[in-house]
Amino acid sequence: MLSPPQAIDPTDQNPALPSPKRALAWLLLFAVAFFLAAFVFFIGYGVYLSFNNSNLSAAEVDALMGSNGLSLNVIAAVYITQFAVLVPLVIVASNFPEQHWSQTLALRPVAFKFMARWLGVWGVFQVLCVILHQWVDIPVDDFIAQMAGSKNLLMSFVIIFLAPVLEELVFRGYLFKAWRRSWLGFSGTLLLTSTLFVLLHVGQYHPLVLLQLFVLALMLGVARERTGSVITPWLIHTVNNTFAVIALVFWA
Numbered sequence: 001m002l003s004p005p006q007a008i009d010p011t012d013q014n015p016a017l018p019s020p021k022r023a024l025a026w027l028l029l030f031a032v033a034f035f036l037a038a039f040v041f042f043i044g045y046g047v048y049l050s051f052n053n054s055n056l057s058a059a060e061v062d063a064l065m066g067s068n069g070l071s072l073n074v075i076a077a078v079y080i081t082q083f084a085v086l087v088p089l090v091i092v093a094s095n096f097p098e099q100h101w102s103q104t105l106a107l108r109p110v111a112f113k114f115m116a117r118w119l120g121v122w123g124v125f126q127v128l129c130v131i132l133h134q135w136v137d138i139p140v141d142d143f144i145a146q147m148a149g150s151k152n153l154l155m156s157f158v159i160i161f162l163a164p165v166l167e168e169l170v171f172r173g174y175l176f177k178a179w180r181r182s183w184l185g186f187s188g189t190l191l192l193t194s195t196l197f198v199l200l201h202v203g204q205y206h207p208l209v210l211l212q213l214f215v216l217a218l219m220l221g222v223a224r225e226r227t228g229s230v231i232t233p234w235l236i237h238t239v240n241n242t243f244a245v246i247a248l249v250f251w252a
Contacts, residue, residue, distance in 0.1 A: 017099050023178030026093040030086060030170060037085040038078050072146055076154040083162045090169050105173035106230040115235060118223045122236045125219060129212055138208050147248050156245045164237035171197050172224040172233045190221040216240065
């Protein structure tokens with residue numbers, strides 16, 4: 001057994017909250033806030049560059065922004081901005097007079113033995129991924145090429161600590177709770193949240209890596225279902241990202 005007998009949080013007194021339609025509306029707002037936060041960051045970054053390079057023309061500042069815009073530190077700073085905007089939004093969306101946001105997001109403790117078993121499942125998955133990468137020649141994307149051997153601490157912090165928190169609260173927390181008891185059921189919710197999770201990373205990784213992420217997302221969703229807690233997929237996600245950062249950023 002990988003989890004307690006119950007599949008759904010037994011402390012859930014308000015299974016109808018949030019409603020699927022409300023969740024869809026908030027998902028659209030999350031998406032707008034995600035891109036708007038990046039937009040505002042780059043406006044501020046442009047102003048910063050202009051003040052610190054007053055001898056440059058507007059065109060030269062634009063060129064400087066273009067050359068620095070995809071650097072690891074800038075990408076990390078953009079994500080930190082998005083994190084600061086989206087996490088409070090998720091909490092607001094999850095809070096109801098009759099249901100605390102922590103209950104909506106399934107922030108409930110899980111016994112160590114169940115956590116350990118799910119980490120074991122992740123370990124098997126990771127071994128299979130390593131074997132796959134030995135057999136299949138996957139082209140290196142620009143993001144991966146930048147990360148390899150960079151020892152970039154800010155980006156490492158974002159990947160290990162911030163990304164798992166934000167992504168799990170949205171996908172296996174809020175959206176999972178909203179859609180699980182709808183007509184989608186467990187299977188539909190699992191497929192939909194996993195697909196949205198992968199779409200978030202499109203353009204960042206090679207299609208074969210995205211397929212690997214989809215399988216990981218399925219595992220995270222099943223762990224959320226079986227343990228009734230978002231803490232389980234968060235822990236797996238954090239361990240997964242830590243392994244990736246150590247292997248790629250520090251070991252190259």
